[in-house]
Amino acid sequence: MLKFAANLSMMYQEHSFLDRYAAAAADGYAGVECMFPYEEPAAFVRERMDAAGVSQVLFNAPPGIASRGERGLAALPGRQAEFQAGIDQALAYATALACPNLHVMAGVAPADLPREAMLDCYHENLDWAARQARSAGVTVLIEPINTRDIPGYFLNRQDEAHAVVQAVNAPNLKVQMDLYHCQIVEGDVTMKLRQYLPTGRVGHLQIAGVPLRQEPDRGELDYGWLFGVLRELDYKGWIGCEYRPAGSTSAGLRWLSAARA
Numbered sequence: 001m002l003k004f005a006a007n008l009s010m011m012y013q014e015h016s017f018l019d020r021y022a023a024a025a026a027d028g029y030a031g032v033e034c035m036f037p038y039e040e041p042a043a044f045v046r047e048r049m050d051a052a053g054v055s056q057v058l059f060n061a062p063p064g065i066a067s068r069g070e071r072g073l074a075a076l077p078g079r080q081a082e083f084q085a086g087i088d089q090a091l092a093y094a095t096a097l098a099c100p101n102l103h104v105m106a107g108v109a110p111a112d113l114p115r116e117a118m119l120d121c122y123h124e125n126l127d128w129a130a131r132q133a134r135s136a137g138v139t140v141l142i143e144p145i146n147t148r149d150i151p152g153y154f155l156n157r158q159d160e161a162h163a164v165v166q167a168v169n170a171p172n173l174k175v176q177m178d179l180y181h182c183q184i185v186e187g188d189v190t191m192k193l194r195q196y197l198p199t200g201r202v203g204h205l206q207i208a209g210v211p212l213r214q215e216p217d218r219g220e221l222d223y224g225w226l227f228g229v230l231r232e233l234d235y236k237g238w239i240g241c242e243y244r245p246a247g248s249t250s251a252g253l254r255w256l257s258a259a260r261a
């Protein structure tokens with residue numbers, strides 16, 4: 001059976017962040033994910049998570065200075081100390097929340113910086129982060145993101161992400177495969193799933209309708225078909241619902257009922 005996790009940073013905006021745990025549980029979600037939980041003390045988040053009876057399955061490491069447009073530090077030379085401090089903070093939250101997965105963002109590429117220098121930095125930082133995370137029982141994830149949503153983002157394609165994972169060669173470093181981003185950048189999503197899921201290098205999936213990033217039953221991707229492919233491939237991981245509801249979150253969950261049926 002496919003396992004779906006509500007993304008509490010995008011869904012249930014009609015509730016305050018901590019109240020979204022109970023709202024997701026009321027709609028039948030057993031797992032949740034979010035982008036950045038750091039505005040709330042980890043103990044408060046854990047209390048709401050436990051009260052709702054859901055599992056925190058993913059969140060992001062700190063992205064740098066978001067107000068300046070920073071979207072991760074992992075591939076940015078000269079920012080290693082900040083990157084490592086962010087990983088330490090993230091792993092403290094992951095331990096407190098018993099969260100098995102941590103998404104580490106690569107960052108936006110400066111126009112004057114050679115890609116080779118960024119790639120070397122990326123490999124070194126991911127190797128360090130994976131070693132720190134291993135002792136905490138956490139898997140580090142990297143995600144190709146389309147450059148329409150984040151212009152200039154360093155990592156955009158599935159083959160690039162898998163090459164990084166293979167180069168670093170850490171057992172707890174995997175790819176976070178977001179089908180929304182994959183469709184925008186590359187398309188051919190069915191064949192990408194068939195190519196990459198059997199490798200064991202995909203640690204988490206995410207979904208959203210394309211192109212508006214709304215419910216999965218809105219837009220050009222046939223998720224009914226794709227869910228069938230995931231069942232055929234015996235995918236056991238979580239599927240994060242990282243979309244912006246067109247209206248009330250709960251009112252837009254017809255797709256979830258259909259997927260569970």
